[in-house]
Amino acid sequence: MEENDGQLSLELKMIGLEDLSEGDTLIEVVYSSVNYKDMLAVQKKGGVIRSYPMIPGIDLAGRVVSSSDSTLSPGQEVLVTGYGMGMSHTGGFAQYARVPHEWVVPLPDDLTLKDAMVLGTAGLTAGLSIAALEEVGLKPEQSPRILVTGASGGVGSIALAILAASGYERVTALIRKDYQKELVTGLGAQKMIRPEDVFLKENPLLLKPQYDFVLDTVGGDVVAHLILQIAYNGAISLCGNAAGLALSTNVLPFILRGVKALGVDSVQISHEKRCAIWKRFATEWQIVDRLHVQEISLAELPTTLQSIKEGCHLGRTIVKIG
Structure with a gap:
């Protein structure tokens, strides 16, 4: 998302890792998902993004490339939702994301990266x-x-x-x-x-x-x-x-x-509460196969965001990136 002369534009383009927000953990994104807040993020005066350029996407699931946190290993499957991602911190609609390690949730057993973003x-x-x-x-x-x-x-x-x-x-x-x-x-x-x-x-x-x-x-x-x-x-x-x-x-x-x-807040809740809910999805709430899901590419994002704006979007849409 960029702003030029007061006009917003959403474009798919190649940038460098140096253009990502600061953080001690680099993640290769495999899936993201599309939420109502992502639609607001690409609207003028949507109240989500306040400075540009910005990569939207409040969700991501992928694999750790590197981290200063010893509990996160290269190749480990993880997910990130909320905080300032896709708002004030470059988000999940990209091949890579860099975030503070405190934001990262290890993917629970019995959930795949795709499952995590079907839920998001x-x-x-x-x-x-x-x-x-x-x-x-x-x-x-x-x-x-x-x-x-x-x-x-x-x-x-x-x-x-x-x-x-x-x-x-x-x-x-x-x-x-x-x-x-x-x-x-x-x-x-x-x-x-x-x-x-x-x-x-x-x-x-x-x-x-x-x-x-x-x-x-x-x-x-x-x-x-x-x-x-x-x-x-x-x-x-x-x-x-x-x-x-x-x-x-x-x-x-x-x-x-x-x-x-x-x-109910899902942005700034504690790490412990996040992990508890994700554990329930991996155990007692195994519902992913029942949900209505559409899979798109990054290039198809504008169409999906418009359908959400028009109120004709059903269920969940995930973005295949990796």
Whole structure:
């Protein structure tokens, strides 16, 4: 990504290792993945990249070339997500990346480099969202009513697959288009609703409880109305803002029903939390084969980023680099 006279351009070009951001670990990238934030990164005033030139890509999986950290060996398979990568630090849409060793997660056994990017930041975020809900009472044996918003997108689709693999049977998917139905039902959603089903009453204070737990990926007015429909002692996790940044609601759901709102961050979380979620994907959450995945080259990135911008992207797209 470059900026010239106020205009942004996204181009595929050859640069040198000296053009990469500083770090003590050099990685040969084999796969990256495409996320909503990557789409924002290539938009003017997208709020992601603040200085140019910059290599986008908030995810990568590859092999260590060299590192000053003795625990990372040449040839070792690793992954990196979050921090400032693809934002203030050159990212994963390149053949090589250089990062601080503290950012690097050794690839768990039973996951391949491709698996890691099929999941990527979207998978990490979905896993963190479910873990946050588990901490406040989400359990399959209680047969809770669960709603996943943005269910055909990266985070939402992976969340559906995790919930199905974990034994949850009362899962509703919030979708916007008919062509999204097959995807979400294939991932385990038993019911589907549309945005108009959420907005049941204009400016309500409370609505009839419909869900015990909500995993939200979109934000905005959808969240404001869903909070009013969460049952006593329920919770909503929040990780996205595609539908808007503002949240206009009232305190009654929180003080009359004990509803909990849980913020989910996948950028600056601790190394220990990252490793714990990746371990679950390698063991109890073995869902990669169930996901809708498209594989592209670096040259095809602009088309995929545009489809995300237009809201017609399904599931996960990974970028084959190495």
